[in-house]
């Protein structure tokens with residue numbers, strides 16, 4: 579069976595002398611593995627379309643469980659991603675997240691769209707990298723089913739508190755007043771149960787970072803970065819909270835994230 583699909587190259591692995599195995603993120607089939615025979619040969623028509631971070635239309639031949647790329651034409655090469663090591667390593671981290679939160683035969687339209695939008699923003703230098711990273715992380719957590727309740731303080735009745743604290747483990751927020759009481763109780767709990775210390779994570783939220791977090795989670799993909807967070811300190815709070823939230827709920831670490839962070 580031969581068919582065509584759009585696909586974003588999330589991973590490429592060299593095999594033998596001339597071949598590659600690709601991991602593609604596609605809209606309707608989700609994350610798929612495709613063999614690109616001869617793609618590393620200089621004469622191959624698959625060459626540039628099968629490079630990491632490339633968005634292309636692939637003609638795929640399916641035989642049994644295996645897929646082979648017959649032909650490909652580039653839609654968007656995202657050249658700007660390879661211009662510097664920070665951009666490239668952030669894009670690599672987003673690819674690793676995308677691989678983690680998608681599966682085969684599961685529609686991945688949302689993940690594909692937010693990955694393409696993020697690649698575009700990184701390549702064009704449209705927003706600070708910690709903002710792009712944070713938005714992607716918190717949306718990835720939401721898509722994976724871990725949406726924090728940001729509407730009201732989890733302890734008192736205050737609706738939409740403007741600032742306070744994000745409780746990562748419980749996926750909720752506390753207003754300023756309740757945050758202080760809750761922190762005291764949590765410290766006592768950590769003292770009594772040191773094994774819990776790693777799982778109890780609180781992130782400080784200012785009115786702007788909390789508003790940014792709400793926006794980043796619930797805005798349509800086409801406007802996912804259209805909010806303003808200017809203060810460096812607040813960008814730091816936002817980025818830290820998004821990262822902690824995703825890693826905690828996916829219960830894993832990412833080598834590409836460790837590399838990205840080693841650059842700063």
Ligand SMILES: [Zn+2]
Pocket residue numbers: 731732733734735736752753754755756757
């Ligand atoms: Zn409260």
